[in-house]
Amino acid sequence: MRKALISVSNKTKVVEFAKKLTDLNFQIISTGGTKKLLDEAGITTQSIDSYTGFPEILNGRVKTLHPKVHGGLLSLRDNLDHQKEVKNNHIEYIDLVCVNLYPFKETIEKPNITFDEAIEQIDIGGPSMLRSAAKNYKFVTAICDISDYDLVIDEIEKYGDTTLNTKKILSKKVFQTTAQYDTYISEYLTDEKIPEKLNKTYDFASELRYGENPHQTAAVYKNNKNPYSILNAKILNGKPLSYNNIQDANSAINILAEFNEPTAVLLKHMNPCGVASNDSLLKAYIDAFNCDPVSIFGGIVALNNEVNIELAKEMKKTFLEIIIAPKYTEEALAELCKKKNLRILELDTTKKNTDNMMIVSVNGGILYQELDKYIVxxxxxxxxxxxxxxxxxxxxxxxxxxxxxxxxxxxxxxxxxxxxxxxxxxxxxxxxxxxxxxxxxxxxxxxxxxxxxxxxxxxxxxxxxxxxxxxxxxxxxxxxxxxxxxxxxxxxxxxxxxxxxxxxxxxx
Known part of the structure; x- marks a missing residue:
């Protein structure tokens, strides 16, 4: 009987997944809270300590770090020497590993988390099992993403096993996931502004139609929940932002962040073509517009107060690519949405930029510096x-x-x-x-x-x-x-x- 080792922090859909594996004649080995949940759902499981013959110790810090686990994952099944060693050491093959990791990133994002509490959320056994399974992907299916449960079940039902191509793709995902996980930990533990090793990780947000020019492929990635990020703006109207739109919009809101009174920033190609503050946002926009009514054609407007109908009508007179504001009245939004291609973004421009460092690429490396937040x-x-x-x-x-x-x-x-x-x-x-x-x-x-x-x-x-x-x-x-x-x-x-x-x- 094939064996599946399941040990998950995020237990979404795991009962359904384990039930289908059982129906496909897999024996389930499990740990701690996962085993308890599966047992309560009526799914027969074997505990990890029963499987290894060694108890969980150190409050669960050591439970899957055992030769019977990693030998069962790493052994090459077409290698005669490995076959002999597995048999002589009473090791059984493990054919599938389903693990998602302790929520370290989510933990450190919570308020008032202590250093010791964060350290306890560093997963050791999970990444080790995943890496062992992923290294031996020709023989073992390694699953670290809930979204892959259905794919794995479908292929086992159709072909009797996960296909080799899928196993390779899942292996790649494991190493991407564990690398990112380790990056979160190293960043948390790093106190230096300029560390000896610089590790950064980003999550894919979306593919872009193209980069600065149509012949350049491009995508956008995110790495945190910075509230003052154009990537977190809500698009109320118009198409998704382009590469150049994102660059320009980011520049516009960075200028806007300097001001508290009603302010309008009009920008083109990452440089302002008009900025003004006044006692009303309408007056500020008109003042900024009149600085350079030529250059703003096809540009961006960033505002730090609510857009009303009068301001909407004024902005509608000019061809604009993007308008960014913290909110819009219903009448203003309806008026602006009459221009179907006008990108209307909602972003709370009163929030603070939580980024402290910036990265710029150069051939063969990067430049890394503090953001220019110097206040005079x-x-x-x-x-x-x-x-x-x-x-x-x-x-x-x-x-x-x-x-x-x-x-x-x-x-x-x-x-x-x-x-x-x-x-x-x-x-x-x-x-x-x-x-x-x-x-x-x-x-x-x-x-x-x-x-x-x-x-x-x-x-x-x-x-x-x-x-x-x-x-x-x-x-x-x-x-x-x-x-x-x-x-x-x-x-x-x-x-x-x-x-x-x-x-x-x-x-x-």
Whole structure:
């Protein structure tokens, strides 16, 4: 009689599965709570200690780590030496292993779990049995996923055994599962920000139509339950997000996270084309839109308050790819859904981003760094020009600073009050970025009382001198150049106020 060893933490559907195996003439060996459940369901089982002839010890920490178990799983059945050793040691073949692991990940996600409680949820016997069975997949069926129960039963009913191809697929799934399981443990035990070995694991979320371009295959994977993730947004209308949609939407919500007051972020190709805060979301959207009504065509809008019907009608005037907001009134949603291809996402943009590190791929490796969560407050600003800076002006300077942080370097952002009026992104030199921002501001008549933010220091005084021509009255920049004094002198000469933040925000 063939033998199946069943020991599961998640007992969903296990009774039905074991019953069908029994009907197919399998003898069931089981452990602890699984055996108790199967016995109560009227399924005859043999306990693991009865099978091995050795009792469970150490409060169940040792029960399946026995030569009769692993010999029965690992023996090559077409190898004469293995056959002799199995017989001489009174080992019986185990033909099927069904194991799912202690819920370590689910345990550590619970509040107030102690370290010792987490450690007890590290499964030892389960992964060992699965790996033994998976290594010997030619002879043993290894099941770690409840969704595979029906497939295994169907094949045994049709062919008398699981097919070799299916066994190989199940083997691969086992090693993927145990590798991921070990990764959760190693991450939990790792205290260093920069560990010697970096292990990360992700779950498949969906295949994408293509990547950045139609000739590139792509998929999206998730690795946690970060509430401030575009991957956790609810799509209320439109098609699934594309690769580029996800990148852009992620950039948009990262900018939005900087603000608490009603704010609209309008974005295209991972750079903002307009950002504004106001006492109403409608006003904020209009201010942001007017910064660059050309570039927003086909772009993304991210909002941090409820969308009402007036705002919906305003946004509907423009071709947009995506709108992201924490909620929509019924009338607003109905109005926006009239555009069937408009992707409408619901995401609580008031939540906090729980990610702390970011990963970027390079040829042959990755770059790994902390997320740029550095906060500059009013009291951190160092006034370096002769002219004094009021609290209101500091607020306007910080508004511009929060935005330039999220613009590709070299970056210059021009604002007027709490709205952008010109953005220069991703230029090879700072003067080029400044000229682009200033040309946009001038094109829309914004040429007075402007704030300029630079993501890094000025190596020369050229940006200061150009900015005077375009109505800039105050500048915020990191400082730190060996020629800072040149820029400060230019500000004093031209009547421009300047503050240093003491930190830069390069974004590549």
């Amino acid at each position: 407050n009013k009291e951190d600003l160092k006034v370096v020009s002769n002219l004094d800076v009021s609290d209101k002006e500091k607020e306007e300077l910080l508004f511009a600073w929060k935005i330039v942080k999220h613009v590709k370097s070299n970056a210059i952002v021009l604002t007027q009050g709490k709205k952008t009026v010109g953005i220069g992104a991703g230029q090879m030199n700072r003067v080029g970025a400044a000229k682009i921002a200033m040309e946009w501001a001038t094109a829309y008549g914004k040429t007075n009382n402007l704030t300029l933010a630079s993501d890094a220091f000025f190596p020369f005084d050229d940006v200061v001198r150009i900015s005077k021509q375009f109505g800039v009255t105050k500048i915020i920049q990191p400082g730190g150049s060996i020629r800072d004094e040149d820029s400060i002198k230019a500000c004093d000469e031209l009547g421009i106020k300047m503050v240093f933040t003491g930190n830069r925000h390069f974004k590549h």
